[in-house]
Amino acid sequence: MKFVYCPLCGKKLEERHSWDEGGVPYCSEDDMMFFDVPRPCIVVAIIKENKILLLKQSYIYKNSKVLVSGYISPDEKAEDAVYREVKEETGLIVDNIKYLGSDYVKGKDLLMLTYIAHYKSGEIIKSSEVEWLDWSNIEDAIGEMTEDKIGKAVVRKILNELK
Numbered sequence: 001m002k003f004v005y006c007p008l009c010g011k012k013l014e015e016r017h018s019w020d021e022g023g024v025p026y027c028s029e030d031d032m033m034f035f036d037v038p039r040p041c042i043v044v045a046i047i048k049e050n051k052i053l054l055l056k057q058s059y060i061y062k063n064s065k066v067l068v069s070g071y072i073s074p075d076e077k078a079e080d081a082v083y084r085e086v087k088e089e090t091g092l093i094v095d096n097i098k099y100l101g102s103d104y105v106k107g108k109d110l111l112m113l114t115y116i117a118h119y120k121s122g123e124i125i126k127s128s129e130v131e132w133l134d135w136s137n138i139e140d141a142i143g144e145m146t147e148d149k150i151g152k153a154v155v156r157k158i159l160n161e162l163k
C-alpha cells in the first residue's frame with residue numbers, strides 16, 4: 001500500500017528524503033513518514049496423514065482449488081492468524097504450525113507468509129466464504145490447484161519434505 005494522504009490527519013503527503021530509504025511520503029502536520037507497506041497474509045497447508053485440505057472459493061480463483069488463506073490482523077502474530085483462519089474457514093483445530101517461507105503477489109501488493117500445519121481435532125464446518133472443502137491426496141493436490149501458483153509451491157515443498 002502506497003500512502004498519498006496522511007492516514008492520521010488527511011493532509012496530502014509530501015516527499016521527504018530518508019537517509020536509507022530515499023524519498024518517502026511525509027506529513028509535516030504529524031511529523032511522520034509513511035513507508036509503503038504490503039498487506040501481510042498467511043497461506044496454510046493443513047495436513048492429515050497423507051491428505052491435504054483444499055477449498056473452493058470462486059472470488060479468489062474461478063476454476064481452481066486453493067489452500068486456506070487470510071489477512072493477518074494488526075493485533076496478532078502470523079501463527080495466531082493461521083490458527084484463527086483455519087478455525088473460521090474450516091472448523092478445524094491445527095497444531096505444529098511451521099513457517100515455510102514468504103512470497104510476494106505483484107499487483108495485489110500482498111506479502112504471503114506460507115505455513116504447514118497438522119490437523120489436531122474437529123469436524124469440517126464450512127464457512128459461508130467457502131463453497132467447497134475436503135481432504136485430497138497430497139500427490140493429487142497440485143493437479144487440482146491449477147491457478148493457485150503460491151499454493152502449488154507450498155505443496156511442492158511439502159512433497160519434498162515428505163520424501
Ligand SMILES: [Zn+2]
Pocket residue numbers: 006007008009010011027028029030
Ligand atoms: Zn498528518
